[in-house]
Each structure stands twice: as C-alpha cells, then as structure tokens.
Amino acid sequence: MEALTSFIIESLNFSAMYTRMKRIILLCAILVVASTVHAQTVVSKLAKAWTIFEKDSQMKSGIASIYVIDAVTGKVLFDKNSRIGLAPASTQKIITAATAYEILGKDFQYTTNFGYYGQLNSGHLSGGIYIKPSGDPTLGSWRWKRTGEDSVMARLANAVSTTGIQNFGAFMLDASGWEGETIPGGWIWDDIGNYYGAGADVLNWRENQYDLIMKSGKNIGDPVTIVGTKPVLYNYDFVSNVTSAGKGTGDNSYIYFPVTSSTGTVRGTIPVGE
Structure with a gap:
C-alpha cells in the first residue's frame, strides 16, 4: 500500500511538473512573441519618425544619420547613413556622459573646497580666502536649487562668518595640478562666444555663461x-x-x-x- 501510494504521489507530481513545464514553455513563447512584436513596433516607429524628419524643410539640403541597436542583444534595429562621417553636435554629450558615469561611478560628487590663509585678528584677515576647485560643471548652475548661485553664496557666507572673518584682502584660486584646454582647436568661430560654446575649466561658475x-x-x-x-x-x-x-x-x-x-x-x- 505504501508503494502504491508513493507511486501515485510521484505520478501526480510528474503530472504537475509537466503542467508547469507547459506553462513555462507557453510563457517563454509569449515573451518571445511579445519581444519580437515590441522590437517590430520600435522599428516601425523609428522608420515613421525618420520619414517625417527627412521631409522637414530644414533637411532639404541637409543630411543626418542614425544608428540604433538593442542594448541587450546588440541587434541593429535601425540604421540610416551610419557610415557617413558627420559632425556630432550635442549628441556627443552622450559619449562623454556615459564615459564619466562608467569611470567615476554613480555616487561620484565634485568637491569645491574653500579655505583661508594669513593671520586672523579681531575679525580682520591679513591674507585672503582661497578656492580649490575640481572642475565642477554645476557650481552656480540654475538647473538645481542647491547648485544655484544664491545657494552657493549663502553657504559660503555662512561658512566665512563661523570663522569670525569680517573682512579680508583677496580671493586666490588654486589651480595646481590641473591641465585643460578651455577652447579646443576646431571649434566653430560662431560658437565660441556664445553660451552653448562655453568651455570648461578648473573653476566654472554659472556654466561659464x-x-x-x-x-x-x-x-x-x-x-x-x-x-x-x-x-x-x-x-x-x-x-x-x-x-x-x-x-x-x-x-x-x-x-x-x-x-x-x-x-x-x-x-x-x-x-x-x-
């Protein structure tokens, strides 16, 4: 009786396992179909958007390129003029941003240090305040409340007041150990003097704008x-x-x-x- 019971239980387990396998296979099939349909939907949307883009009057005498791949499979989803060398413009920011994210990590934060030198006597600082920047591109930027110029200056004023400094001689910038090329060769003459052409340096303020x-x-x-x-x-x-x-x-x-x-x-x- 025990053997029969065991056999029946094992048979029932096998049947249940078989049913689960069918469900898993069916689920996988659905996922594959859904993935394929999704990929086809993306491709069709890209093709439609590209067609509309090419018909824009601004493209009458222009040329553009696009290359889209699946980040997981590496499969090319859409490709138009990808082998034509073109100036990348602002799309190049994707490369620099991705590189910084990969090398510096998601938790990286720029640090701008302030200090002072000289003798402090009755609130008077015989020297001055120095800045040790790190190339922070967001210092004084209006894009975030904490980086805005009012926020930065308020925190700096508070830090200075806690030291007892009431007046001082000068500001000094410590740019030691920093190498940079604020305006690289090849930049378009029309862009250099305008906000979108502002270069980056060891100390940046209001996005250098x-x-x-x-x-x-x-x-x-x-x-x-x-x-x-x-x-x-x-x-x-x-x-x-x-x-x-x-x-x-x-x-x-x-x-x-x-x-x-x-x-x-x-x-x-x-x-x-x-």
Missing part, C-alpha cells in the same frame, strides 16, 4: 545698443554691430570673442522693440 542685455530700435534697420551684462563683466567691452529686424524674426545675433582679447563684437539682428 553670462547674459548680454541689448535694446533694439523702433524701426527695422535701427542700431541695437548694449545695455550691460549679467553678471557684470569687469574689464571687458562689447562693440555692437547688431541692427533691428522685423517682429518675430528671433534672436539672430552672435558674439565674436577672440581668444585672450577683452573686447567682443556682436553681429546680427534682433527684433524691433525688444
């Missing part, structure tokens, strides 16, 4: 005057060759700032009444 404030005339062709900059740029001058254009034409002005020069020239147009 400043706002140039201009005022256009009332009529088309009127000269445009330069009101100022934010933040204030000391010992720098700007010459305006900008003229007023029709309403709705947008900002088509460019700043040309020669390397090592303290004078920049602004050319182009901005709309009237702005």
Whole structure:
C-alpha cells in the first residue's frame, strides 16, 4: 500500500511538473512573441519618425544619420547613413556622459573646497580666502536649487562668518595640478562666444555663461545698443554691430570673442522693440 501510494504521489507530481513545464514553455513563447512584436513596433516607429524628419524643410539640403541597436542583444534595429562621417553636435554629450558615469561611478560628487590663509585678528584677515576647485560643471548652475548661485553664496557666507572673518584682502584660486584646454582647436568661430560654446575649466561658475542685455530700435534697420551684462563683466567691452529686424524674426545675433582679447563684437539682428 505504501508503494502504491508513493507511486501515485510521484505520478501526480510528474503530472504537475509537466503542467508547469507547459506553462513555462507557453510563457517563454509569449515573451518571445511579445519581444519580437515590441522590437517590430520600435522599428516601425523609428522608420515613421525618420520619414517625417527627412521631409522637414530644414533637411532639404541637409543630411543626418542614425544608428540604433538593442542594448541587450546588440541587434541593429535601425540604421540610416551610419557610415557617413558627420559632425556630432550635442549628441556627443552622450559619449562623454556615459564615459564619466562608467569611470567615476554613480555616487561620484565634485568637491569645491574653500579655505583661508594669513593671520586672523579681531575679525580682520591679513591674507585672503582661497578656492580649490575640481572642475565642477554645476557650481552656480540654475538647473538645481542647491547648485544655484544664491545657494552657493549663502553657504559660503555662512561658512566665512563661523570663522569670525569680517573682512579680508583677496580671493586666490588654486589651480595646481590641473591641465585643460578651455577652447579646443576646431571649434566653430560662431560658437565660441556664445553660451552653448562655453568651455570648461578648473573653476566654472554659472556654466561659464553670462547674459548680454541689448535694446533694439523702433524701426527695422535701427542700431541695437548694449545695455550691460549679467553678471557684470569687469574689464571687458562689447562693440555692437547688431541692427533691428522685423517682429518675430528671433534672436539672430552672435558674439565674436577672440581668444585672450577683452573686447567682443556682436553681429546680427534682433527684433524691433525688444
């Protein structure tokens, strides 16, 4: 009786196992089909989007390329003009960002150290405050509340006040051990003086960007005057060759700032009444 019971139990277990196997096989089949359908959906969406993109009027005399692969399988999902050498523009940020993430790790944080030197006597510091930066590209950036210039300056002021410093002589930048090429060779002349062409260095502030404030005339062709900059740029001058254009034409002005020069020239147009 025990042997029979054992046999029946084992038979039932085998039957249950067989049923589970069928379910697993069915599930795998569903997953494969779903994966295939998903891949086909992605490919069809890419093809449709690319067709619309190519028909854009801005592409009439232009060329673009795209190469999409499955990150898991490595299979090419979509490929158009991938072997044509083109200037990558901002898409190159993907490579630099991925490289930094791989080398530095997900928990990496830039550190900008502040300190002071000299003798502190009754609140007066005979020396000054020094900055030991690390190339942090977010220092003073408006993109996050904690990195904004107001937040950074408030924390710095609080740190200085806790030391008892009431006044000091100067700021000193410690850039030792840092090598950089702020403006690499090959950069487009039109881009160098504009915000999207700002280079990176050991100390970066507000993404190394400043706002140039201009005022256009009332009529088309009127000269445009330069009101100022934010933040204030000391010992720098700007010459305006900008003229007023029709309403709705947008900002088509460019700043040309020669390397090592303290004078920049602004050319182009901005709309009237702005």
